[in-house]
Amino acid sequence: MAKLQQRVHVLAVPFPAAGHMLPLLDLAHLLSARYGFAVTIAVTPKNLPHLSPLLSRCPGVAPLVLPFPDNTNFPPGVENAHDVPLCDIRLLMRELSGLHDPLLRWARSCADRPNAVLSDFFCGWTNGLATELGIPCLVFSPSGALCLALVHSLWRRMPKTSDPDDPDELVPFRSLPRSPFYPWGHLSTIYRRYVEGDPLSEFIKASYLANIGSWGFVVNTFAEFEKPYLEHLRDDLGHARVWGVGPLAPPMGAGERGGPSLVGxxxxxxxxxxxxxxxxxxxxxxxxxxxxxxxxxxxxxxxxxxxxxxxxxxxxxxxxxxxxxxxxxxxxxxxxxxxxxxxxxxxxxxxxxxxxxxxxxxxxxxxxxxxxxxxxxxxxxxxxxxxxxxxxxxxxxxxxxxxxxxxxxxxxxxxxxxxGEAGRARREKARELARRAAAAVEVGGSSYMDLAAVVEELSEVAAASK
The missing domain is CATH 3.40.50.2000 (Glycogen Phosphorylase B;)
Known part of the structure; x- marks a missing residue:
C-alpha cells in the first residue's frame, strides 16, 4: 500500500443501538490504531458512555457530542433503541436525521475538515450530508452481505403481498444467488410497514435508496463466509467498492461490553x-x-x-x-x-x-x-x-x-x-469456519486486505482534495 501522504479524517455516524454502534466503533479503532486515521464519532450525550472503552485506548478517535434532535415522538432522555425497545425503530431513524444541519455546520467550520463520512446503513440521510460537503459517503453494514443484498432488492423492487394477513406467502428474489424465496413474514419489518405516501415510510425508502447510490460499502463479514453475496453486491451496484472486513472485534484487552453481570x-x-x-x-x-x-x-x-x-x-x-x-x-x-x-x-x-x-x-x-x-x-x-x-x-x-x-x-x-454424536459433523464444520474467520483478519487475509483497500482508496480521496 502506498505511504499515506497525510492523515485521513473520517466523520463516523453510528446508529444508536448496541448491535449497530459497537461494530462500527471496532472499525473506527482499526482505522485509527492500524492506519493512523483521525476518526470523529458523532454521538448524543446518553450514548457517549458506549464510546468510553474505545476512547481510552485510541487517541486518534474523538467524540463530537451533539444534543439529540428535538422531537415529540419519544419521552425526554430517550436517545437509544434500547431505551424504548418496543418503539417503531423507523421513528428513531428519522429523528436522528435532525443531526444533519449541526454536522454540516461543524464540518464546514472545522479546521481539519473530514475527507469522508462513514455511516451506519440506518443513517441513509448522511449521503446527502456527504454530497453537500463534497466528500464520499461510505456506508457501514453491521449485518451481513446477504442481508444487504436483500434490503437493496426490497427497496428497489418494492414487492407486495396479495394478503397482508398471510405471513407465509413466498416472495421471490430471483436476481440473488440461488434465486431464493422468502415468506412475507420473514421480510424486514421496516419494509413491511411501508405505506405509499406516508411521510415516515417515504423517508425510510429515500434513506435506503440513498444508500444504494453511496460511494461504497463496508460490511461486517468475510469472503469465506459470504463470498457469493459480496460478489453479487459488487455486480449489482456496478462498482468494486464493497469490502468485507469482518469479523470485527473489540481491541485486545477491551474485555466484554454490555451491562453488569451477576455472574463474573x-x-x-x-x-x-x-x-x-x-x-x-x-x-x-x-x-x-x-x-x-x-x-x-x-x-x-x-x-x-x-x-x-x-x-x-x-x-x-x-x-x-x-x-x-x-x-x-x-x-x-x-x-x-x-x-x-x-x-x-x-x-x-x-x-x-x-x-x-x-x-x-x-x-x-x-x-x-x-x-x-x-x-x-x-x-x-x-x-x-x-x-x-x-x-x-x-x-x-x-x-x-x-x-x-x-x-x-x-x-x-x-x-x-x-x-452429541449426531451433531459432531456440524461442530467440526463450525470449527473449520472459525479457522477461516481467523485467517481472514490476519495479515494477508481477505478481510485484512479489504480493509487495506478501503484505506488506500480513502487516502487517494484525501490526497486529491488538498
Missing part, C-alpha cells in the same frame, strides 16, 4: 472448566428479545429434558419456572444478568449456541467455532438463520418466530443432538 467471567470459566469439551449448550437471545412466560417454560423444559449441560443468559428479564434452577443445579448455570458471551463461546466446553441469530451473535459464534441452534425472531435474523442452516451448514433450527413456543420434546432432542 471467572465463575463462569470455573464452571465450564468442569465440563467436557463440546458438551455445553449456551443459550442467549441478544440485548432486546424478551421471552414470554410460555416460551421460557418451554425452553426450560427442553433444556431440562435434554440431559445436556447448559449456560442460560437470561439478562434478568426472562421469567423462569418455579424450581427450575434447583432441579438443574450442577448441570445448568443460569446467569441472571449480562453474560461474558464472547468468553463463553470461546471456551472449549461450549459446543452449540441457542440464539436469535442477530448478526453479531452469529459472527461471535462463527469466530468461536460453535454450532448454532437457531431461533430467529425478527429483523435480519430469519435470513441469517437460513444462511447458516442451508448454505454454510453450521446451524439447525430450534424454533422460529417472535411469538412461537417450541415443543419441549422436540427442543430437547435438538439440544441433545447438538452436543
Amino acid at each position: 467471567a471467572e465463575e463462569v470459566a470455573a464452571w465450564l472448566g468442569n465440563c467436557a469439551e463440546g458438551s455445553v449448550v449456551y443459550v442467549a437471545f441478544g440485548s432486546l428479545a424478551v421471552l414470554s412466560p410460555a416460551q421460557s417454560a418451554a425452553l426450560a423444559a427442553g433444556l431440562e429434558q435434554s440431559g445436556a449441560r447448559f449456560v442460560w443468559a437470561t439478562r434478568g428479564v426472562v421469567p423462569l419456572p418455579e424450581g427450575f434452577e434447583k432441579r438443574v443445579a450442577g448441570r445448568g448455570l443460569v446467569i441472571q444478568g449480562w453474560a461474558p458471551q464472547v468468553a463463553i463461546l470461546n471456551h472449549p466446553a461450549v459446543g452449540s449456541f441457542v440464539t436469535h441469530c442477530g448478526w453479531n451473535s452469529v459472527l461471535e459464534a462463527v469466530a468461536a467455532g460453535v454450532a448454532l441452534l437457531t431461533w430467529p425472531m425478527g429483523a435480519d435474523q430469519f435470513w441469517n438463520a437460513r444462511l447458516v442452516e442451508e448454505e454454510v451448514g453450521t446451524g439447525v433450527k430450534a424454533c422460529e418466530g417472535r411469538d412461537a413456543v417450541p415443543d419441549p420434546d422436540e427442543l430437547a432432542r435438538v439440544v441433545a443432538e447438538s452436543v
Whole structure:
C-alpha cells in the first residue's frame, strides 16, 4: 500500500443501538490504531458512555457530542433503541436525521475538515450530508452481505403481498444467488410497514435508496463466509467498492461490553472448566428479545429434558419456572444478568449456541467455532438463520418466530443432538469456519486486505482534495 501522504479524517455516524454502534466503533479503532486515521464519532450525550472503552485506548478517535434532535415522538432522555425497545425503530431513524444541519455546520467550520463520512446503513440521510460537503459517503453494514443484498432488492423492487394477513406467502428474489424465496413474514419489518405516501415510510425508502447510490460499502463479514453475496453486491451496484472486513472485534484487552453481570467471567470459566469439551449448550437471545412466560417454560423444559449441560443468559428479564434452577443445579448455570458471551463461546466446553441469530451473535459464534441452534425472531435474523442452516451448514433450527413456543420434546432432542454424536459433523464444520474467520483478519487475509483497500482508496480521496 502506498505511504499515506497525510492523515485521513473520517466523520463516523453510528446508529444508536448496541448491535449497530459497537461494530462500527471496532472499525473506527482499526482505522485509527492500524492506519493512523483521525476518526470523529458523532454521538448524543446518553450514548457517549458506549464510546468510553474505545476512547481510552485510541487517541486518534474523538467524540463530537451533539444534543439529540428535538422531537415529540419519544419521552425526554430517550436517545437509544434500547431505551424504548418496543418503539417503531423507523421513528428513531428519522429523528436522528435532525443531526444533519449541526454536522454540516461543524464540518464546514472545522479546521481539519473530514475527507469522508462513514455511516451506519440506518443513517441513509448522511449521503446527502456527504454530497453537500463534497466528500464520499461510505456506508457501514453491521449485518451481513446477504442481508444487504436483500434490503437493496426490497427497496428497489418494492414487492407486495396479495394478503397482508398471510405471513407465509413466498416472495421471490430471483436476481440473488440461488434465486431464493422468502415468506412475507420473514421480510424486514421496516419494509413491511411501508405505506405509499406516508411521510415516515417515504423517508425510510429515500434513506435506503440513498444508500444504494453511496460511494461504497463496508460490511461486517468475510469472503469465506459470504463470498457469493459480496460478489453479487459488487455486480449489482456496478462498482468494486464493497469490502468485507469482518469479523470485527473489540481491541485486545477491551474485555466484554454490555451491562453488569451477576455472574463474573471467572465463575463462569470455573464452571465450564468442569465440563467436557463440546458438551455445553449456551443459550442467549441478544440485548432486546424478551421471552414470554410460555416460551421460557418451554425452553426450560427442553433444556431440562435434554440431559445436556447448559449456560442460560437470561439478562434478568426472562421469567423462569418455579424450581427450575434447583432441579438443574450442577448441570445448568443460569446467569441472571449480562453474560461474558464472547468468553463463553470461546471456551472449549461450549459446543452449540441457542440464539436469535442477530448478526453479531452469529459472527461471535462463527469466530468461536460453535454450532448454532437457531431461533430467529425478527429483523435480519430469519435470513441469517437460513444462511447458516442451508448454505454454510453450521446451524439447525430450534424454533422460529417472535411469538412461537417450541415443543419441549422436540427442543430437547435438538439440544441433545447438538452436543452429541449426531451433531459432531456440524461442530467440526463450525470449527473449520472459525479457522477461516481467523485467517481472514490476519495479515494477508481477505478481510485484512479489504480493509487495506478501503484505506488506500480513502487516502487517494484525501490526497486529491488538498
